[in-house]
Amino acid sequence: MNRxxxxxxxxxxxxxxxxxxLGMTSGLVEGATVAVLVKKGFAGLVSPTWINLAVAMVSGxxxxxxxxxxxxxxxxxxxxxxxxxxxxxxxxxxxxxLLAFIPFGAAGLFVTIGIVILAxxxxxxxxxxxxxxxxxxxxxxxxxxxxxxxxxxxxxxIALVAVSAGFIIDRDPQYARWLYAFAAACGLAxxxxxxxxxxxxxxxxxxxxxxxxxxxxxxxxxxxxQILRADPDYRQFMVWMGLYGAGNLxxxxxxxxxxxxxxxxxxxxxxxxLTVLPLLLMPLCLPWWARQFDAGHVIQYRARQCWVLISAxxxxxxxxxxxxxxxxxxxxxxxxxxxxxAQLGWNLGHNDFASLGQAQHYMGVNVTLTGVRGLxxxxxxxxxxxxxESWQRGWGMAALTLPAMLxxxxxxxxxxxxxxxxx
Numbered sequence: 001m002n003r004x005x006x007x008x009x010x011x012x013x014x015x016x017x018x019x020x021x022l023g024m025t026s027g028l029v030e031g032a033t034v035a036v037l038v039k040k041g042f043a044g045l046v047s048p049t050w051i052n053l054a055v056a057m058v059s060g061x062x063x064x065x066x067x068x069x070x071x072x073x074x075x076x077x078x079x080x081x082x083x084x085x086x087x088x089x090x091x092x093x094x095x096x097x098l099l100a101f102i103p104f105g106a107a108g109l110f111v112t113i114g115i116v117i118l119a120x121x122x123x124x125x126x127x128x129x130x131x132x133x134x135x136x137x138x139x140x141x142x143x144x145x146x147x148x149x150x151x152x153x154x155x156x157x158i159a160l161v162a163v164s165a166g167f168i169i170d171r172d173p174q175y176a177r178w179l180y181a182f183a184a185a186c187g188l189a190x191x192x193x194x195x196x197x198x199x200x201x202x203x204x205x206x207x208x209x210x211x212x213x214x215x216x217x218x219x220x221x222x223x224x225x226q227i228l229r230a231d232p233d234y235r236q237f238m239v240w241m242g243l244y245g246a247g248n249l250x251x252x253x254x255x256x257x258x259x260x261x262x263x264x265x266x267x268x269x270x271x272x273x274l275t276v277l278p279l280l281l282m283p284l285c286l287p288w289w290a291r292q293f294d295a296g297h298v299i300q301y302r303a304r305q306c307w308v309l310i311s312a313x314x315x316x317x318x319x320x321x322x323x324x325x326x327x328x329x330x331x332x333x334x335x336x337x338x339x340x341x342a343q344l345g346w347n348l349g350h351n352d353f354a355s356l357g358q359a360q361h362y363m364g365v366n367v368t369l370t371g372v373r374g375l376x377x378x379x380x381x382x383x384x385x386x387x388x389e390s391w392q393r394g395w396g397m398a399a400l401t402l403p404a405m406l407x408x409x410x411x412x413x414x415x416x417x418x419x420x421x422x423x
Contacts, residue, residue, distance in 0.1 A: 002141040002142050002145075002294070003142070004138070004142045004145065004146060007200075008137070008138060008139070008142065008146065011137045011138075011197075011198070011200060012138075012146055012149065012150070014196050014197045014198070015150055015194075015197055016150070016153050017190070017193055018089075018190040018191070018193045018194040018197070019150055019153050019154050019190070020153045020154060020156070020157055020190070021157065021186045021187065021189050021190030021193070022089060022092075022093075022126075022154065022157075022186070022187050022190040022191070023153065023154025023155065023156070023157035023158045024157035024158070024160065024161050024182075024183050024186040024187070025092065025093055025096050025183045025184060025186055025187030025190070026092075026123055026154070026158065026187075027157060027158035027159070027160070027161035027162055027183065027275075028096060028099070028161050028165065028179065028180055028183045029061070029062075029096060029099075029116050029119045029120060029123070030062065030158060030162070030275060031058065031059040031060065031061065031062050031063075031252055031253075032059065032252060032256065032270075032271070032274035032275045033161075033162045033165055033271055033274075033275045034058045034059075034061075034116055035055045035058050035059040035252070035253060035256040036165070036166070036169065036256055036267050036270045036271055036274070037165055037169055037173070037176060037267075038051065038054050038055055038058055038109070038112065039051060039052075039055050039256055039257065039260050040169045040170075040173065040260070040267045041104060041169060041173035041176065042054070042104065042105075042108075042109050043260075045104055045105055045106070045109075046105070046106050046109050048261075049386060050106075050109065051109070052257050052382055052385070052386065053379070053382060054109055054110075054112070054113055055253055055256050055257055055382070056253040056378040056379050056381065056382035057113050057116075057117070057378065057379070058112070058113060058116045058117075059249075059252050059253035059256060059378050060249055060252075060253065060374040060375070060377060060378030060379070061113075061116050061117050061120040061374065062120050062123070062124075062374065063245070063249055063370050063371060063373055063374025063377075063378075064117065064120070064371055064374030064375050064378075065117060065120035065121040065122075065123065065124040065371065065374070066124045066127075066128075066367035066368060066370040066371035066374065067367075067368055067370075067371025067372060067374070067375060068121045068124050068125065068371065069124060069128050069363070069364045069367040069368045069371065070220060070221070070364065070368065071125075072088075072124065072125035072128040072129060073128055073361065073363075073364040074220070075125070076128070076129045076132070080199070081129055081130075081132060081133045081199050082133075082194065082195065082197050082198070082199060084129055085126060085129050085130060085133070085194060085197075086191050086192075086194050086195055088122055088125045088126050088129065089126060089187065089190060089191035089194060090187075090188060090191045091122050092119060092122035092123055092126060092187060093184045093185075093186075093187025093188045093190075093191060094184065094188075095115060095118050095119040095122055096119050096180060096183055096184045096187060097180065097181060097184035097185075098115050099112065099115055099116070099119075099177070099180040100177040100178070100180040100181040100184070101177065102115070102177075104173065104174070124367060124371075127347070127367065128363060128364065128367055131347060131348075131350075131359070131363045132359060132363075133197075133199055134146070134147055134150070134347070134348075135351055135359050136199050136200055137199060137200045141294065142294070143294070143348060143351070144289075144290040144291075144293035144294045144344050144348060145287075145290045145294065147290075147344060147347055147348055148286040148287065148289065148290040148340075148343075148344055149286075151282070151286065151343050151344075151347070152282055152283055152286050155279045155280070155282045155283065156279075157186070158275070158279055159275070159276045159279040159280055161179060161183055162271050162275040162276050162279070163268075163271065163272075163276055164179055165179060165267075165271060166266075166267050166268035166269075166270070166271035166272065166276075167268060169267035169268070169271075170266050170267045170268050223361055223364075224364070224365050224368060227358075227361060227362065227365050228365065231353060233299075233353065233417075234350075234353045234362070234365070236413075236417060237298075237299060237302075237349075237353070237417065238365065238366070238369055239413065240302075240409075240410045240411075240413030240414050240417065241302075241366075241369070241410065242369060242372075242373060242410070243406045243407070243409045243410035243413065244306055244310075244406070244407050244409075244410025244411060244413075244414070245370060245373050245377075245410070246373045246376070246377040246403070246406050246407075246410075247310075247313065247377075247402075247403040247404065247405070247406035247407030247408075247409075247410065248309060248313070248403070248407060249373055249374060249377040249378050249381075249403075250377045250378060250380065250381030250402060250403035250406070251313045251316070251317075251381070251400060251403040251404070251407075252274070252378070253378040253381055253382055254381050254382065254385055254399055254400055254403070255274065255316055255320070255400075256270065256274070257382070257385060257396075258320050258385075258396070258397055258400075259273070259274075259320075259328075261396075262320060262323070262394075262396075262397060263320065263323065263325070263328075265325075272332070273328055273329065273331075273332045274332070274335075277329075277332040277333065277335075277336055278332060278335045278336030278339045279336070280336070281333065281336030281337060281339075281340065282336065282339070282340045282343075285336065285337050285340035285341065286340045286343075286344070289305065289340050289341035289344055290344060292304065292305070292341070293341075293344045293345070293348065297352050297421065298345060298348070298349035298352045298353075299352075299414065299417050299418050299421055300418045300421065300422075301341075301344075301345060301349070302345055302349070302414045302418075303411075303414040303415045303417070303418035305338065305341035305342065305345060306338075306407075306410065306411040306414055307411055308334055308337050308338030308341065309334070309335065309338035309339070309342060309407070310404070310407045310408055310411050311334050311338075312331045312332075312334035312335040312338055313331075313400070313403055313404050313407055314404055315327055315330050315331040315334060316328060316331035316335075316400070317397075317400040317401070317404060319331060320397050320400065321397055346366070346370075349366070350362035350363045350365070350366050377403075381399060381402060381403060384399040384402055385399040
C-alpha cells in the first residue's frame with residue numbers, strides 16, 4: 001500500500017478537527033436519523049399519511065439536495081476554495097440551528113421539511129466544493145486512503161448525535177431542540193477552524209478551470225449533456241448508478257416507516273440499526289475499501305462493492321416480512337460494510353473519468369443526477385407503500401420488493417461494465 005508523504009499528512013492534519021465538528025452538525029440532518037425524529041416526534045399530531053410523506057422527503061433530502069450542484073459548481077469555479085467552503089459551512093450550521101426553534105404540530109412538520117432540505121442544499125455545496133480540494137491536495141495513489149480517513153473522522157460525531165437523538169426521542173421529543181443547538185455550535189466552530197486549510201498548487205487548479213471556462217464555460221445543463229454525450233463510459237456508469245442508487249434511497253424511507261408501524265421498534269433501536277451501527281463499522285471497513293479503490297478503476301470497484309448494500313436491502317426486507325429483529329441487525333452490519341465503500345465511490349469515482357480541469361464538472365454530473373434520484377425515488381417508494389396499505393393493511397411491506405429489484409438491476413449493470421473493461 002502506498003504511504004502518504006509528510007506534506008500530504010500535514011495537509012490532512014489541518015482538516016481533521018473541522019470535519020469532525022461538522023460531522024456532529026450533519027449527523028442531525030442525515031436521512032435516517034432525521035426521518036426517525038420526524039416519524040416519532042410528530043406521531044399523533046399529524047395524519048400518518050402526511051408523516052410518512054415527510055419521512056420520505058427528509059430521508060431523500062441528502063440526495064435531493066445534490067440537484068443544486070449546478071449553482072455550487074458555478075459559485076466555486078475559478079475561486080479560492082477555502083473561502084467558499086468556510087462561507088457555506090457557516091450557513092449550513094446556522095440552518096441546522098433553525099431546527100431548534102420549530103414547534104411540534106402540522107405547521108412545524110412542513111417547516112421542518114423545508115429547513116432540512118435547506119440544510120442539505122448547503123451540505124451538497126460543501127461536498128461539491130471539497131471534492132476539488134481533496135483531488136488537488138492528495139495524489140491519486142493515496143487519494144482513497146486520505147479521503148477515507150477524513151470521512152472516518154466525521155463518523156464518531158454523527159454516531160454521537162444520533163445516539164443522543166434516539167435517547168431523546170424515546171423520552172421527550174421537545175428536548176431535541178437543545179441537541180440541534182449544540183450541533184449547530186459545533187458546525188460554527190468547525191467552519192472557523194477550516195480557515196487554516198490550504199489547497200496545494202491551487203494556482204494550477206484555477207488555471208485549469210479558467211481554461212475550461214474558455215473551452216466551454218461554467219457547469220450547467222449544456223455541460224452535463226456534453227459530458228454524458230462525449231463520454232459513453234461515464235454515461236453508462238451513471239445509468240446503472242441511477243438504478244442502484246434509487247433502490248437504496250427508496251428502501252431507507254420505507255424501512256423507517258415499517259420499523260415503526262409493523263415492527264414497533266423504539267426510536268433508539270431504529271437509529272442504532274439505520275445510523276449508528278453502520279457508522280461504527282466504518283473504521284473497520286474503510287481501510288480495506290480504500291485499498292480496493294486504489295487498486296483499480298471505479299467500475300471494477302463498484303462491481304464488487306454494490307452487492308454488499310444490495311444484500312443489506314434483501315436481508316432487511318426478510319427481517320420485516322418475518323418480523324425477525326435479528327435479521328435487521330444483520331442487515332445493519334451489511335449496510336455499514338457497504339456504506340463505507342459507497343462513501344469512497346461516491347466522493348471519488350468521477351475522478352477516474354475526468355481530467356483535472358473537468359473533475360468538478362464530472363462531480364457536478366454525479367451529484368445532479370443523484371439529486372434527481374432523491375427527488376423521485378423516496379416519494380415513489382412511499383407512494384408504493386401507501387397504495388399497497390390502502391388495498392390491504394400489512395401489504396405495505398411488499399413495497400420493499402421495488403427497491404431491491406432496482407438495486408439488483410444496477411449491480412448487474414456494474415458487473416457487465418467491469419467484464420467489458422477487462423476484455
